[in-house]
Amino acid sequence: MKSLRVMSKRRRREMQHKEVLRVCSKLLIPLIMLFALYVQFHGDFGPGGGFQAGVIFASAFILYALIFGVDVGMKVLSPGARRFFLAAGLLLYAGVGIVGMLLGGRYLNYSVLLQDPIAGQHLGILLIELGVGVTVAAAMITIFYVFANQDDSE
């Protein structure tokens, strides 16, 4: 069985010479993240939303890990942080629903969140989309790292 770690070790030596890939990905990664944030917060007005934004955000991490090596990439976000974000997004989503209930509405009714029902809807949708984005990004990064690091024997 070949391991990705072994591959990535060899690949990393090769990568020392692949200036073009490294420079281009360094240029691209911030733009990918910026685009993910745009998709995240512009989802109310155009195509996109938390799900797509989360995937794009995760792809920035995956690109980094592919170019600079998985073990270098794993240092960017610790396992504890990945698990925290994985749960935090879902809890934020579910929590918005519970806050709505405490304020006298039904579960996941955002109109009661603020005085103005439309502003409440805006806030609610912004928060739950953020929850979706955080969980999806954390899930994709987690699954990738688990797959890539599985053969990390000896």
Next chain:
Amino acid sequence: MIFYALLTFMVVSALALLWLRNLFAVVMLSGSFSLNAAVLYVVMDAVDVAFTEAAVGAGIATVLMLGTLALTTSHEKADPGVSWPHLAVVVVVGAALIYGTLDMPRYGDPMAPIHQHVAPEYIERGPKQTGMPNVVTSILASYRGYDTLGEVTVVFTAAAGVLALIGRRRKKKNGVIKRTRSGERP
């Protein structure tokens, strides 16, 4: 016209996927299949779906499949040959599904049941009640908030399942919690 060109290309890709034995090529081709599907959705004016398909189907799924190949093997075992009973079942089910689509309204038909009361109501009420210019977002996030919560739960469960099955790594390098490759505690 472009519609049929894309569909033809997708059928050709699907057939090639069947015949290929090199799994690396299969992964790449299924990525291009997904990208084609995304373009098809754009042609059909479903940009949100196209966006998701391009990001998940063509992007993340390809990367995960490549990760799986690195873990397992990149070449399929020899073709076991055609099993006629199985082929017959597949053909019959496929024919029944295609027969079923004949009853569906034509694409973009304004008289389709969905355009009689559901869609107009959301288009009418959505912007007023939620203030969202994007009707898709208003439906997904507000009117169908429960469904989206369920989807996020599915994503969370998938990641948690992967972590539970193959995510546990040896914590200590020199032996205290050493784990075998299959993930069991020795």
